[in-house]
Structure formats: structure tokens, C-alpha cells
Amino acid sequence: xxxxxxxxxxxxxxxxxxxxxxxxxxxxxxxxxxxxxxxxxxxxxxxxxxxxxxxxxxxxxxxxxxxxxxxxxxxxxxxxxxxxxxxxxxxxxxxxxxxxxxxxxxxxxxxxxxxxxxxxxxxxxxxxxxxxxxxxxxxxxxxxxxxxxxxxxxxxxxxxxxxxxxxxxxxxxxxxxxxxxxxxxxxxxxxxxxxxxxxxxxxxxxxxxxxxxxxxxxxxxxxxxxxxxxxxxx
Numbered sequence: 001x002x003x004x005x006x007x008x009x010x011x012x013x014x015x016x017x018x019x020x021x022x023x024x025x026x027x028x029x030x031x032x033x034x035x036x037x038x039x040x041x042x043x044x045x046x047x048x049x050x051x052x053x054x055x056x057x058x059x060x061x062x063x064x065x066x067x068x069x070x071x072x073x074x075x076x077x078x079x080x081x082x083x084x085x086x087x088x089x090x091x092x093x094x095x096x097x098x099x100x101x102x103x104x105x106x107x108x109x110x111x112x113x114x115x116x117x118x119x120x121x122x123x124x125x126x127x128x129x130x131x132x133x134x135x136x137x138x139x140x141x142x143x144x145x146x147x148x149x150x151x152x153x154x155x156x157x158x159x160x161x162x163x164x165x166x167x168x169x170x171x172x173x174x175x176x177x178x179x180x181x182x183x184x185x186x187x188x189x190x191x192x193x194x195x196x197x198x199x200x201x202x203x204x205x206x207x208x209x210x211x212x213x214x215x216x217x218x219x220x221x222x223x224x225x226x227x228x229x230x231x232x233x234x
Contacts, residue, residue, distance in 0.1 A: 003179035003222045005031050006167065006230075011039045012110035014101060014136040016091060016128040017047045018069035019194040024169035025114060026076055026187040027180025027213070028226050033077030034183075041073055041081040042104050044097070044132050049088040050197060064196060072193040076186065091127070093118075093134040099150050101139035106158035113140050117168035117229055129170060140166055141233045167228035174227035177220035180213060184224050187213075 011032060015021040021029070021041050029039050046062035055061060066083055073081050084100050091097065105113070116133030140163040143149040147160050167176060180187060188206055192198065201208040210224070217225030 003177050003217075003220055003225060005035065005178060006112065006165075006176065008032065008037050008110075008112040010108065010110045011037055011112045011114065012042065012105060012108050013039065014042045014044070014104075014113065014115040014132060016044050016116060016126065016132040017050070017088065018043055018045075018065045019047070019072070019191065019197055020116070020129070021114075022069075022072050022076070022187070022190045022194070023209075024116075025226050025228075026072075026190045027183045027224075028178045029076045029078060030183040030186045030190075031178065031180070038079055039077070040079045040108050040110075041069070042084065042101065043069060043081060044084045044091060045086050045088040045128065046083055047088050047197075050200070052196060052199060055196075061196070065194075068194045068196065072190040075190050075193060089128060091131045093131045093138070097131070097135040098138050098143055101136050102143040102150055103153055103156075103158055105139055105144040105163060106153055106161050109161045111164060113163050113166045114169060114228070115166065117171035117173075120170055120172050122170070122172050125170070133168065133170075137166065137231075162234075164232070164234045166231040166233060168231060169226070169228055171227070171229040173229050174216070174219070176228040176230045177217060177222060177225045178228075179217070179222050179224070180226050181222070181224040184210075184213060 118133035
């Protein structure tokens, strides 16, 4: 609870929509990449339901959202982004989604996974967040560690892998707090690159992010923080 950075070498972050990884943990990501940690994003949908009513640009909306996420990831020093392109708002914890996430875990071989808390008691929660969190946890344990799950992966060169730890974001039971005061402006800059979504933050982007970071840090005595629930899978 000190605000120190969780130890990791390779971190995989699984989010439901473009901007989810940045909204929930861009500050922690910035601190990790500054420390030499390799971070990668997997984004399950391309956010197609988030189109603003005034949208009139000629390029496809989902392509723009993917480009925004890639630009934000580059700003934060993230190695890359994989888009699974499931339909926004129609995600369920299916065997197909578990298989796709298991493949990404086996491919990247992280020692730490971050995803949505599927069991949060916060009722104002996008259903895709719950579904993605549940599927990612199922992929992390037991799927990715046992060759009997999705044995077709072996033919693709994807070997079983043990993910020892998970951090859940969007939780109402945090026990792990990361001090993001030194990198808060970078988090803000990363979210501003999701230009199609800036209008979705009540009270303005900076006000919403600062208030959330202040609330997250209060239990740990931190001015600005991101908060997670730690899950031990070993």
C-alpha cells in the first residue's frame, strides 16, 4: 500500500475498449516503461459503439479509434497493441474469447497481467468490462498454463505459460496503490490522444482524471494514484 511500483519485467494489459488501458493505468504504465519494463496492450473491441453523434469524417470510425490507441501507447512507451476486434457492447465470456486471450498470453509470456475486475460491486460498469475481465482471468488460470487447453496453439509455436500475478483495475476493493503524481501529466496527455472520446468525460477530462486519482490515492495517503486489486495465481 506504499505507492511503490509493482515489480515486473513483462506486463500484458487486457482492456475491453480503446482508452481503457490508459484510463485505468496509464500512470502505472508510464512508470513501468521508464523503468525498462516491457508493456503490451490487448484491446478486445475497437470501440465502434462510441461514435460521437456529430461524426462526419470520411475514414472509418474504428480505424480512427485504433489509431488513437496506438498513438497513446507510443506516447507511454508501450511495445505495441493487439486488437481482437470483437463487437463493442456485445462481448461475453465465451470460449472463443478465452482462446484468443490465452493465445496472446502464451505469445507474449508476461509475468504480470492487468485487466478489469469482473466482480466489482460498482454497478455503473460497462458489461464488456465484466466479460473481458472474467475471460482474461480464465485465460490466465488455468487455460494458459495447461497444454490440454487449446492444444492447437502448440502447432503455432505457442507453449503453455504460467502467469503468477494479476492486478485488477476498476475494482471497489483495492489493495495495491501506485503513486502517479510524477507522471500524471503524461497520463492526461495519453488520454487526450483519444480525441473522439474526450467529450465523454463529465466535467472535462482533466477534472475527471484528477478527481479519480485523488480518490484512488486517499486510502494510501497519496496525492494522486491508480488503485488495483492484487490476485496471486501461483
